[in-house]
Amino acid sequence: MDFYNAINVAHFDAGYDSLNWEERLHIALDAAQGLEYLHESCTPSIVHRDVKTPNILLDKNLVAKISDFGLSRAFNAAHTHISTVAAGTLGYLDPEYHATFQLTVKTDVYSFGIVLLEIVTGQPPVFMDPQTVHLPNWVRQKIANGSVHDVVDKKLLDQYDATHLQTVIDLAMNCLENASIDRPSMTEVVSVLKVCLPISSERQSATSTPRKKNVMDAEIPRQFQLMISGASTTSYEGSSFQSGYTGGVSEISHISGR
Numbered sequence: 001m002d003f004y005n006a007i008n009v010a011h012f013d014a015g016y017d018s019l020n021w022e023e024r025l026h027i028a029l030d031a032a033q034g035l036e037y038l039h040e041s042c043t044p045s046i047v048h049r050d051v052k053t054p055n056i057l058l059d060k061n062l063v064a065k066i067s068d069f070g071l072s073r074a075f076n077a078a079h080t081h082i083s084t085v086a087a088g089t090l091g092y093l094d095p096e097y098h099a100t101f102q103l104t105v106k107t108d109v110y111s112f113g114i115v116l117l118e119i120v121t122g123q124p125p126v127f128m129d130p131q132t133v134h135l136p137n138w139v140r141q142k143i144a145n146g147s148v149h150d151v152v153d154k155k156l157l158d159q160y161d162a163t164h165l166q167t168v169i170d171l172a173m174n175c176l177e178n179a180s181i182d183r184p185s186m187t188e189v190v191s192v193l194k195v196c197l198p199i200s201s202e203r204q205s206a207t208s209t210p211r212k213k214n215v216m217d218a219e220i221p222r223q224f225q226l227m228i229s230g231a232s233t234t235s236y237e238g239s240s241f242q243s244g245y246t247g248g249v250s251e252i253s254h255i256s257g258r
Contacts, residue, residue: 018153021160022197023062023121025168029193030064031056034214035112036065039105045075047103051111052092052125053118058177066215073103091134096180106180110190111153113175120168122153136176139169164196 012209019027038046050053057067094110099101114125117135142150148169152160167237171192177183184192 002202017019019062020157021156025164025197027056027062027064028116028119028168029059029113029197031066032112032186032190032193034064035108036190037215039070039108039186042046045074045105047075047105048111049073049103049110050092051090051108051115052089053115057113064113064214065121075103075105085230094180095178105186106183109175109178109186112186113172116168116172116175117151120153120165120172121151122155136173139173143169161196167192167196181222206251 001071013075035048035051038048048069050068051066055066055068059065076082092111092114094107097107097110097258112191114135116124118125121139122136123135127135127138129138139151148166149158151160151169152165154159166169171184171189174188175183
């Protein structure tokens with residue numbers, strides 16, 4: 001892990017070079033393609049179950065990779081879902097999965113929707129404003145009371161494509177639909193994100209299909225016990241899991257060398 005650092009809202013902090021709009025979209029696309037690979041190209045399919053910014057790692061070229069498979073589950077394509085106790089991280093957890101204990105690939109899609117909003121807004125999934133607020137609710141309220149531009153990270157300094165901003169926000173909110181059946185697949189997510197990147201982009205052609213390179217380990221472990229790091233403090237599984245969002249977001253590391 002010498003070479004990789006988690007992508008999270010800390011990389012938007014003062015003292016660090018802010019990622020521009022295109023860099024953020026590339027990171028989102030890389031992460032989406034990593035999940036698409038797990039869902040569509042692995043046999044059996046793998047549901048990550050703990051998609052969040054600390055589990056999306058960046059190399060020195062800002063290529064994103066999905067990491068930490070400690071909560072992952074194999075998913076037989078012949079079944080519509082598997083029943084298992086709720087697991088994940090507060091702020092990212094699919095409410096349908098939490099309510100029904102029925103796990104599908106759309107559980108990862110919901111969590112990715114939160115990640116996408118973080119990338120656009122620079123806000124954590126749960127924060128004080130002035131009371132505890134869940135990021136999707138904050139975005140909805142801001143847009144309802146103003147415009148989509150009110151949710152954009154100020155560090156972007158209005159340097160973004162307004163049409164593509166609307167597309168990305170709409171995509172994130174589609175990922176966050178309460179009913180999993182109404183959420184897009186990760187393949188659909190990838191297709192939309194590609195539209196928002198310049199055709200001439202150098203990395204566009206390098207990320208045109210589901211890529212193993214966007215998963216941290218080239219060989220998905222049989223028992224899905226890859227890189228369990230700090231999961232006991234931020235991720236939950238079993239009867240001890242409590243619903244709702246009760247404050248603080250756990251500390252997150254800065255991207256080094258920027």
